Amino acid sequence: MMLSIFEGSEGRLREAKIITRQTSDGRGTISFRNYIVEFPYSLKDKLGIGKLLAVNTIKENNYLILEIADIIPMHYGMISLDASVPREIRDEIMRKVEESWYSAEEREKWIDAITYPLGYILEINNENIVFKKGYFPPLLGSSVKILNKAVYTKFVCSNSNISLGNILNEDIRLNVDLEKAIRYHLGIFAFTGSGKSNLASLIVRKALDNLPNTKVVIFDVSMEYAILLLDKLIDIESKLISLDRISTNFLDAGRRFIRSHVIPDDIIDLKDKIRKSAEILYQKERMKQLYVPPQGLTFLTYGDIIDLIRKQIEDKYTAISQKPLLYTFLSKLDNFMRDRKLTSDDIVDESINQLLDEIETMGREAHLKDNSSLFTFIAGIRSYISLGIQETEDYDIEKLSIEILDPSENSPRLFIIELPNLEEGRQVVASIINQVYNRRKRMYSDNPKILFIIDEAQEFIPYDTKQKDKSEASSEAIEKLLRHGRKYHLHALISTQRLAYLNTNALQQLHTYFISTLPRPYDRQLLAETFGISDMLLDKTLELEPGQWLLVSFKSALPHDVPVFFSADNNLQLIREFLNKL
Ligand SMILES: Nc1ncnc2c1ncn2[C@@H]1O[C@H](COP(=O)(O)OP(=O)(O)OP(=O)(O)O)[C@@H](O)[C@H]1O
Ligand SMILES: [Mg+2]
Numbered sequence: 310m311m312l313s314i315f316e317g318s319e320g321r322l323r324e325a326k327i328i329t330r331q332t333s334d335g336r337g338t339i340s341f342r343n344y345i346v347e348f349p350y351s352l353k354d355k356l357g358i359g360k361l362l363a364v365n366t367i368k369e370n371n372y373l374i375l376e377i378a379d380i381i382p383m384h385y386g387m388i389s390l391d392a393s394v395p396r397e398i399r400d401e402i403m404r405k406v407e408e409s410w411y412s413a414e415e416r417e418k419w420i421d422a423i424t425y426p427l428g429y430i431l432e433i434n435n436e437n438i439v440f441k442k443g444y445f446p447p448l449l450g451s452s453v454k455i456l457n458k459a460v461y462t463k464f465v466c467s468n469s470n471i472s473l474g475n476i477l478n479e480d481i482r483l484n485v486d487l488e489k490a491i492r493y494h495l496g497i498f499a500f501t502g503s504g505k506s507n508l509a510s511l512i513v514r515k516a517l518d519n520l521p522n523t524k525v526v527i528f529d530v531s532m533e534y535a536i537l538l539l540d541k542l543i544d545i546e547s548k549l550i551s552l553d554r555i556s557t558n559f560l561d562a563g564r565r566f567i568r569s570h571v572i573p574d575d576i577i578d579l580k581d582k583i584r585k586s587a588e589i590l591y592q593k594e595r596m597k598q599l600y601v602p603p604q605g606l607t608f609l610t611y612g613d614i615i616d617l618i619r620k621q622i623e624d625k626y627t628a629i630s631q632k633p634l635l636y637t638f639l640s641k642l643d644n645f646m647r648d649r650k651l652t653s654d655d656i657v658d659e660s661i662n663q664l665l666d667e668i669e670t671m672g673r674e675a676h677l678k679d680n681s682s683l684f685t686f687i688a689g690i691r692s693y694i695s696l697g698i699q700e701t702e703d704y705d706i707e708k709l710s711i712e713i714l715d716p717s718e719n720s721p722r723l724f725i726i727e728l729p730n731l732e733e734g735r736q737v738v739a740s741i742i743n744q745v746y747n748r749r750k751r752m753y754s755d756n757p758k759i760l761f762i763i764d765e766a767q768e769f770i771p772y773d774t775k776q777k778d779k780s781e782a783s784s785e786a787i788e789k790l791l792r793h794g795r796k797y798h799l800h801a802l803i804s805t806q807r808l809a810y811l812n813t814n815a816l817q818q819l820h821t822y823f824i825s826t827l828p829r830p831y832d833r834q835l836l837a838e839t840f841g842i843s844d845m846l847l848d849k850t851l852e853l854e855p856g857q858w859l860l861v862s863f864k865s866a867l868p869h870d871v872p873v874f875f876s877a878d879n880n881l882q883l884i885r886e887f888l889n890k891l
Pocket of ligand 2: 505506507531764
């Protein structure tokens with residue numbers, strides 16, 4: 310029976326270690342348990358990072374699951390060899406050791422696997438195996454078994470047919486529960502050039518292919534996603550949105566597309582086909598200009614008026630005699646809005662005049678001076694209303710939001726919004742998220758679900774927000790999306806190269822993380838602490854190549870919370886195949 314769970318060969322548990330260090334904020338300490346397992350040297354090729362092992366514990370038939378974080382080839386000859394041994398003898402011993410590494414002689418060498426417990430117990434009862442959360446102390450000296458492929462797959466992979474790539478050191482596809490992963494938000498964290506945008510595009514592609522009720526909105530500051538998802542833009546209903554004027558003919562559109570977009574080196578040879586695809590996009594009328602009112606020109610909303618009145622009440626220079634009137638103004642405004650079912654986002658129009666008349670009359674009865682600030686304020690609102698609000702035909706943020714939320718089958722499912730100008734971009738991101746959020750809140754529905762892709766997230770949710778560069782607005786909107794979006798079926802994928810620059814409130818809302826090389830120890834330590842996984846495992850991310858990832862997920866992408874190293878399918882390869890067929 311054992312054979313159907315474990316591989317034939319096994320090792321032994323030699324040592325338990327507890328490693329304690331300061332937390333990354335320097336305010337406390339954190340400990341990790343490590344177990345050292347000794348394996349025959351002949352197993353060296355079987356024992357990659359991420360292999361799962363099972364060891365006997367003090368409770369019979371209950372095995373503690375260990376994950377290999379590192380392996381070290383050991384040799385008996387080296388154990389007590391230090392500088393106190395005379396030089397010539399040292400040299401002689403090391404020469405012998407060197408010779409023995411490639412020899413078939415196994416007696417004096419072995420593999421030390423440094424492992425750590427995943428927090429799961431494998432319980433074996435007759436023919437049944439169950440994985441359950443928990444920990445029992447393992448027994449030193451006892452045998453350590455390697456989970457076989459079938460059991461590994463059952464434990465690690467989701468029972469879905471959506472795969473993101475191949476598990477490293479295993480011949481197994483990594484299947485994930487993408488719907489659940491999206492529901493609990495995702496994060497991609499890696500140094501520049503590690504493949505963040507590539508992976509984000511792969512995830513978008515899988516969502517569009519497999520989750521029919523999900524739409525995707527990408528905020529693209531680097532002008533790269535239109536190419537990374539060119540096939541999807543053409544094949545499904547989509548919008549490629551820019552703040553710039555759209556070309557007047559397809560040839561110009563193709564030329565401009567090539568000039569303004571980043572073509573990855575790997576597909577630079579296909580430039581002509583990319584241009585041709587852009588021409589098709591233009592002809593299909595997928596390119597759209599988003600109208601954003603010039604800086605500072607925003608419409609006055611009821612929410613703005615409430616804010617302005619509040620500020621006057623709080624202002625110590627407002628005459629005391631006016632304050633009761635300001636409170637009355639607020640409460641009448643509240644009633645006015647309730648009667649008409651207005652929200653704070655609705656734009657003020659002339660229907661408010663009647664309320665302004667009432668307040669003005671009350672001001673006169675209270676003998677306020679003609680030049681009092683209350684009268685000036687009311688006069689200001691009146692003159693704004695008299696300008697009249699221009700309803701335009703332009704494709705603006707309101708129309709875009711309506712289209713994003715449109716549940717009908719032939720409405721666009723992929724929106725790429727190109728925002729090369731960061732400052733303007735932050736404002737647009739904030740407005741779109743807020744509009745979509747508020748509309749969804751008012752007209753609740755679970756269809757469509759919406760995934761927002763926020764690449765270069767440090768620009769939108771920085772640790773230090775500034776009103777001046779609009780990061781305050783974008784940060785607030787994204788934080789709200791991360792905290793409360795799930796209730797409204799609005800979700801986010803956040804991607805960045807440095808965690809330390811990110812608003813940490815945001816970080817705690819994500820349940821699925823893709824991590825690749827993070828060169829700064831601080832970033833890795835922060836993640837190790839957030840997830841309670843070993844520093845050593847995170848340090849291994851330094852060795853990953855572009856496109857290789859450590860996936861860590863909390864009750865979302867995978868059936869159990871097991872960190873997995875995998876090699877993601879290359880999105881550029883998929884684009885290449887598409888372009889070649891064109
Ligand atoms: N899954 C993959 N398989 C093979 N190669 C990959 C993979 N992902 C990325 N690459 C390679 O790495 C390069 C950089 O990828 P990408 O632009 O996605 O990185 P990034 O992390 O988004 O970089 P930046 O920080 O500059 O935004 C790609 O052009 C490609 O050559
Ligand atoms: Mg990128």
